Amino acid sequence: MPLTIINSIASWFLKKRIHQIELFLKYPHEVQNELLLNLLKQAENTEIGKKYDFSSIKNYDTFAQRIPIFTYEEFEPLIEKTRKGNQNVFWNSSIKWFAKSSGTTNAKSKFIPVSNEALENCHYKASKDLLCLYLNNNENSQLFVGKSLRLGGSKQLYENNNTFFGDLSAILIENMPLWAEFSSTPSNKVSLMGDWETKLPAIINETIQENVTSLAGVPSWMMVLLNNILETTGKNNLLEIWPNAEVYFHGGVSFEPYREQYKKLFPKDNFCYxxxxxxxxxxxxxQDQNNSNELLLMLDYGIFYEFIPMENFGSANQKIVPLNEVEINKNYAVMITTNSGLWRYLIGDTIRFTSINPYRIVVSGRTKHHINVFGEELMVENTDKALAKTCSELACEVLEYTVAPIFMEGKQKGAHEWVIEFKTFPHCTASFSALLDKNLQAINSDYEAKRYNNMTLNPLKINVARTNLFYDWLKENGKLGGQNKIPRLSNDRLYLEQLLKMQTLQV
Structure with missing residues (x-):
């Protein structure tokens, strides 16, 4: 069958989902409430369901009053019980998959349960919806004429007590439907390779001969791969290798610091992100619109949402609100109840609503990855925007960065200290620092207030990182490749001091 016909059939099939999406767009609260009651019904005979008497919970208010908030540490005993082979602990169907995630805030590994329902009705459903929304917005797409270059985690799956754990991407690849495997590159064998520095040339070898029409992966690691592809092939940009490439699906870290660099890699006006x-x-x-940074909250994936305003997060007067009580332009910590048996679980992310009809969001940071030592409430979203604006104004490019506080000592005022690795250096570091500080103040009024006349905070301090400093830090900490990320902001100096210690080259 000709590829163009396959492309037309696949596009038609995926677009059928639009009608279901329109249902939760029209009735968001009804869809969420029905979903919550269904989750409670499914788990009412589990250990946790009996403990909190799920069978008698008939509305959200009772649910919120009866079931406590869980962090990973508080939920871990139940997860460990399931990992040892016990079932029906927090979910009624058998759970044998656990996504291993160490994160950046804690060296201890987390094992997140992944049920069959979550695989089918959340992760794979979302993959199809992503394509559906893109195709709906781009009628002339030839996405399925070629393949998608996927860049996922690189850990193998390990078996223990008839349960399996590994990177989420490894679990998804292991269970992916045939249509997804057929349309992807590199092969599953290469995708699951354990060593990043061996995996990188293997990916290049397999993908440069393919007709790649789309790419998917974390921007920072995809950038490493794509730059290596250009170096290997001697080409000036990626369209010389993949002329039919039309879209890059990205997530995991903010795209803002990388946007201009990707435009140079794919110099085509209608290339989509x-x-x-x-x-x-x-x-x-x-993302459900072309040329937008807003994301549509998907309400029918077996996930019930609650939110905690960051202004009182972790305090005695902490407030929890369901979807129908959120406000635009406030930062919220995200709490979820899922079809993998996580109940009122804090995932550690913060989001901000840009619209409530429909519910669209931007990811603003992490509950542990912000700086509020001096009352400045600095979020990753702020630093990403300020950095992107400064780079645009001074014609320079940043690869990676992290920020930590300089604590007050005696009469000495505090400040923020940055480590930045540049791809294209600014003409003058002092001018870059001054403009970055100015842009941060324009974006964050709390930071501006603390910086007013150097009242509380002195001007920010920048350390220019040597080449590959962040790569070396990730390698030393066993975090090369996949979903691993640089911690952008921290209320302590742990990461920054580690990086400064590795900074052997003085710039």
Missing amino acids: YEIYNASEGFFAI
Whole structure:
């Protein structure tokens, strides 16, 4: 069958989902409430269901009053019980898959349960919806004439007590439907290779001969791969290798610091960038419009949402609100109840609503990855925007960065200290620092107030990183490739001091 016909059939099939999406767009609260009651019904005879008497919970208010908030540490005993072979602990169907995630805030590994329902009705459903929304917005797409270059995690799956654990991407590849494997590159064998530095040339070898029409992966690691492909092939941009490439699906870290660099890699006016928001715990949101940074919150993936305003997060007067009570332009910590048996679980992310009809969001950071030592409430979203604006104004490019506080000592005022690795250096570091500080103040009024006349905070300090400093830090910490990320902001100096210690080349 000709590829053009396959492309037409696949596009028609995927677009059928639009009608279901329109249902939760029209009735978001009804869809979420029905979903919650269904989750409670399914798990009412589990250990946790009996403990909190799920069978008698008939509305959200009772649910919120009866079931406590869980962090991973509080939920871990139940997860460990299931990993040892016990079932029906927190979910009624058998759970044998666990997504291993160490994160960046804790060296201890987390094992997030992944049920069959979550695989089918969340992760794979989202993959199809991503394509559906993109195709619906781009009628002339030839996406299925070629293949998608996927860049996922690189850990193998390990068996223990008839349960399996590994990177979420490894679990998804292991269970993926045939249509997804057929349309992807590199092969499953290469995708699951364990060593990043061996895997990189293997991916290049397999993909440069393919007709790649789309790409998917974390921007930072995809950038490493694509730059290596250009170096290997001697080409000036990726369209010389893949002339039919039309879209890059990205997530995991903010795209803002990388946007201009990708435009140079794919110098085509109509090349598309589509953002996703997913994690080991579930798939949450998808960009549903061309040329937008807003993500549509997907409400029928077996995930019930609650939110905690960051202004009182972790305090005695902490407030929890369901979807129908959220407000635009406020930062919220995300709490989920899922079809993998996570109940009122804090995932550690913060989001901000840009619209409530429909519910669209932007990811603003992590509950542990912000700086509020001096009351400045600095979020990753702020630093990403300020950095992108400064780079645009001074014609330079940043590869990676991290920020930490300089604590007050005696009469000495505090400040923020940055480590930045540049791809294209600014003409003057002092001018870059001053403009970055100015842009941060324009974006964050709390930071501006603390910086007013150097009242609380001195001007920010920048350390220019040597080449590959962040890569070396990730390698030393066993975090090369896949979904691993640089911690952008921290309330302590742990990461920054580690990086400064490795900074052997003085710039």
